[in-house]
Amino acid sequence: MATGSTTPQSTDTVAVARQQFFSKQKVPASLVSRTILQSWLRCSQLGHDASRDPTVEPVGPQYLREAHEQHEMLRRLCQAEIESLRREARTTGGIVVLSDANGMVLDAVGDTAFAGKAAGVALRPGVAWSEASIGTNAIGTALVERRPVMVRGGEHFYEPHRVLSCAAAPIFDPRGAIAGVLDLSGSAATISRQSLSMVRLVIDQIEHRLFDQAFGNRADRGDIEMLRFHTERSLLGTARECILVFEGDRLIAANRHALQAISRGWDALGRTSFDALFDGGGSLGEEGTLRFHSGETVHYRLPRRGGPTLPAAAARAPVPARERPSPAAFMTAIPWPQPIFDAQTLADVENAARLVDADIPLLIHGETGSGKEAFARAVHGKSRCADKPFVAVNCAAIPESLIESELFGYEEGAFTGARRQGSRGLLREAHGGILFLDEIGDMPFALQSRLLRVLQDRQVMPLGGGRPSPVDIRVISATHRDIEALSRQGHFRPDLYYRLAQFTMTLNPLRTRTDLVPLIDGLWRQVTGGSAPLPEETRSRMAAYDWPGNYRELVGALRALAALATSGTHPGPHLLPTALRRIQPMPAVAQPIETGLLEHHTRDVMRATLEACGGNISLAARRLGINRSTLYRHLQRLQ
Ligand SMILES: Nc1ncnc2c1ncn2[C@@H]1O[C@H](COP(=O)(O)OP(=O)(O)OP(=O)(O)O)[C@@H](O)[C@H]1O
Incomplete structure (x- = not known):
């Protein structure tokens, strides 16, 4: 988000600037910020006269009721954040204001003493605080600038508004339209840059929620894909994550964090493709890492609530004249399996x-x-x-x-x-x-x-x-x-x-699990969608391995195997990582054993397991599901 806070000027400096601008028609470029000066110029051109009081025309109660109904969703989405800002405002003695996209105040809550003062200058529900209606002010100027803005005391166009200092930021919907403006207003002494930071933070939360509101159902149906990413994995799922929405190959919505990350503006929507942004050549599962063309790597999540649906989405909204694979191709990838606990x-x-x-x-x-x-x-x-x-x-x-x-x-x-x-x-x-x-x-x-x-x-x-x-x-x-x-x-x-x-x-290491075979089968089903069972020789080799990297290593090996097998290749042991190829397969013990041969067979199984475990008795015992001393006893009888 572009920073829109103006450099604070002393009251005296602003007074001099006002005098130069309003009495002498000079442009006090060094005395107030560019944002304020440009707003004053706009307001003058609109016919505002700073020597008079502003004309306030509040809408009637019926109109305000209708406006509340019309913006019911926005007000609901902002409720929690308005409440948290209101708590903040109570301690500093200020009010929180939500306006619609035209600057009309929908709600104003907070410190009652200051609310009375604000109402005295018409900062109350039903009054339009656009620049066109009321001159330079944080809400109206943020709407014109499309970015967060602070307006302090005498920086307001009209004299009576100098009792206010306001920090306001627009709320963007996922397609870049302004849904409303959130503002924190108080007396000049209490509203600081920190107030603007707080407003921006809560707007992050609101905009994050707007995404779910706008695209949750479509994502559930699989009509679109919502790609969430961040350089820090731990920030996925928070309001700071970057979100891009693709319909087929086309970027159709984004949040501000994502636009910043891809160095694009809102005009990128509708005309940017997935592979114009990210390195291709791979496939996207439900989570992992992605690389920008610049080489920067990010962690991503691609939640699939409704199962794989992208081919349908891609068919509905193909980007014309594209030869390269669409995200559908990247996204029909090897899923990350859900953990299976014993x-x-x-x-x-x-x-x-x-x-x-x-x-x-x-x-x-x-x-x-x-x-x-x-x-x-x-x-x-x-x-x-x-x-x-x-x-x-x-x-x-x-x-x-x-x-x-x-x-x-x-x-x-x-x-x-x-x-x-x-x-x-x-x-x-x-x-x-x-x-x-x-x-x-x-x-x-x-x-x-x-x-x-x-x-x-x-x-x-x-x-x-x-x-x-x-x-x-x-x-x-x-x-x-x-x-x-x-x-x-x-x-x-x-x-x-x-x-x-x-x-x-x-948590016990993976090698101690006694149900390795069903675990491997369960994870294999998840990564392949249950298309074909894991061949016995591959499974037994995996079951005999030590897995020093535990689940991470196992999941990695299965996903790699599934990726290699998608081209029709048999997922045999030759496709396993080198460390696993060296392993002797676990002897099959499931067949019925003829009476009399039991002793002989037991010893064979034990000897083979011990060999597969490189002579490690503890490990072999765990594999066999017996305790160490039992194995030791049997082995001594073998000597
Ligand atoms: N019980 C399980 N069944 C299947 N997969 C699992 C299981 N537990 C963890 N995994 C998978 O193994 C991988 C590593 O898991 P996780 O990050 O939780 O391990 P960790 O102990 O926190 O790792 P580290 O020590 O590196 O922080 C993840 O992909 C996770 O989904």
């Missing part, structure tokens, strides 16, 4: 959800790829905050210098490189839901005490100042490290450890 893990998920509902922080321990995040997401799905955010933060993946700002957020201009509009921070993004702190053992020591304070006080203080905001979050952390040992060695604060690990759960 009975014990399912029971653990249920218990963990109960603990989370009781606000008891959980620490999940497990090897890399053992499904800690998948487990935490399942817990979220079972918990009472299932419809609230799940925000995952990988403490090892965010550069140390950025963790603090990513977690706690920052005020505008808090540090060099900070986004102009500031950032809410992931802790606040998780408000009401679950914050998943992955690789917590890698959290820099210096930050640990700040995190502890947030967990204790339940409020976040953004970098660069600002007021603390309350946060209501439940915390699940995960690690593959021995945090207790780290804590003993002085690398991890013991008080934070005990705070986070009020209950610890350990």
